[in-house]
Amino acid sequence: MTTESSSPYQGLVDAAVLDAATLHVAQRSAARRGIHTERILLHELGVSRCALLEALARYYGCAFLQYDERLPVPTELFAGLDPKQLRTQGWFPVRKVGETVIVAAVDPNAAEMRNAVRKSVPASVYEFRVALREDVSWYIQDYLHAEAPLLIGIERTGLAYWRNTMAHWRTKLAAHRTAHARARTSMKLLRWGLAMIALANVLTHLTANVLSPYHLPILLVGILLAFIGLVDYLRVRKARMDLPCSKELFDITIENIRFTERYHLPEAPIHAKDDSPLAKLAAAIPNHCSVLRPVPASKERTHLARERNILAAQRTIASSQRTSYARARTGLSLIRTGVAFIGLGIAIHKLLGESPYSFTEYLLMGAGALMLIDGLLWYLPARRLKYGLGRELSR
Known part of the structure; x- marks a missing residue:
């Protein structure tokens, strides 16, 4: 490896970032160690990337370019x-603006590099910008370890963003399930x-019962428990529990996982277990659905990132189904209790x-009667979600 001259880094001394002796x-x-000075400056002396890039830009007389994995490099470049x-x-080559190709280079003035x-990269105009050696290496690793149509460098960031989006939605659904459990x-x-x-009411009419003298305490305790339960239920009922129901739950879920369509394996279909929309949606995503064949094996993390996203999509669908079932359970619990107390009132009479x-x-x-009506309001939307929205998948 050729020893680097001090000239490119003299700007660090001029800017008082380092002294000349250091x-x-x-x-x-x-x-002595056979590495580039840039590595020692960045990782051992703690020089900031911006300070080093500014010094290099002043030395070469051009703008600098810093690595950004979100940068959408055109495949043609x-x-x-x-x-x-x-x-x-x-x-x-990192960007194309009109007819101008922007090239990140360790030495923007090198004649051999410009000729290459x-x-x-045929273009009408070229703009060379200085970049750190490791930044250029990252661009090469990100984009040239995969087939040309696949932008691996920015793909992991996109996949991570969508995993976070689905995680936020699953957290929201979990909060709704917790609210249903509280209800x-x-x-x-x-x-x-x-x-x-009801027991206290019956005891007031029975004189030959050991509990009859205690009907008043039983009545007071019953009123207290009923009041606490009613107040807490109404508090939960008012707390916007209307989002994950019927069409809204399905629409938001499908928007969260729509990005996985580009990773589907058409040769590995899975049939839905029933006719519900969420079941059909889940069947559209195979258990393992990566299409990347990484070469070399260092790109296995992108392969695994895709797989994590597919599995995250399945968890999102399952979370939506659990929320729908939690809503249905809440409704059925209310219906069961309502019917029981209507029957209890008639039986006591x-x-x-x-x-x-x-x-x-x-x-x-x-x-x-109020519990029965409220239970139907909880249960029927969940019922419609399971059986009445199959046509939405064809949109």
């Missing part, structure tokens, strides 16, 4: 380039409270043989 020691160390030649000469660029817990308190009120119905019996039947 720079000289760094260059001698790099020569790097298709067919020889990675070994790029590493040796230290350059990579003109032969390999069911509140309903249990309300159910216990109403049951104790028949048991006591009173006419007309007493206040407690009306209270039990009225509460049961």
Whole structure:
């Protein structure tokens, strides 16, 4: 490896980032160890990338370019380039603005490099910008270890972004499932409270029972439990639990996983277990659905990143299904409780043989009727999601 002169890094001394003696020691160390001075400046002396790039830009008299894996490099610029030649000469084409091709280069003034660029990347105008040696190496690794149509460098960032998007949606769905569990817990308190009120009402008509003298404490405890359960349930009911239901749940889920369509394996179809939209959507995503065949094996992480996204999409679908079922369970719990208390009110009336119905019996039947109606409001949207939205998949 050729020893680098101090000239490109003199700007660091002029800007008081380093003193001349430290720079000289760094260059001698790099020569002895067979590495570039840039590596020592960045990773051992703690020089910032921007400071080093500014010094290089002043030395070469051009703008600098910093590595960004989100940069969408056009395929036509790097298709067919020889990675070994790029590493040796230290350059990579990164952008095309109109007829101008922007090239990142370790030494923008090198005549051999400029001639190689003109032969390999035809263009009307070239703009050479200085870049760090490791930045150029990253561009080469990202874009030339895959087939030309696949932009591997920026793909991992996109995949990570979509995994985060799906994770946010799954977190939202988990919060809704927790709210449904809280609502069911509140309903249990309300159910216990109403049951104790009914028991107290019966005990007032029975004199030969050991619990009859305690009907008032039982009534007060029942009222307290029913009040706590009702207040907590209404608090949960008011807290925007209307989002993950029927069409909205399905639409948001499909938007979260739509990006995986470009990674589907058409030769490995999976049939849906039923006619529900979410089941059909899940069947469209095979268990392992990566189409990248990484060469060399160092690009296996991109292969695994795609697979993680496919599995994340499946978890998102499953999370939507669990949320739908949680909503249905909440509705069924309310329906079951409502029917039970309507029946309890009628049974107490028949048991006591009173006419007309007493206040407690009306209270039990009225509460049961309200629970039944509210339960249907929870359950029916989940029912429609399972059986009534199959046509949405064909859009």
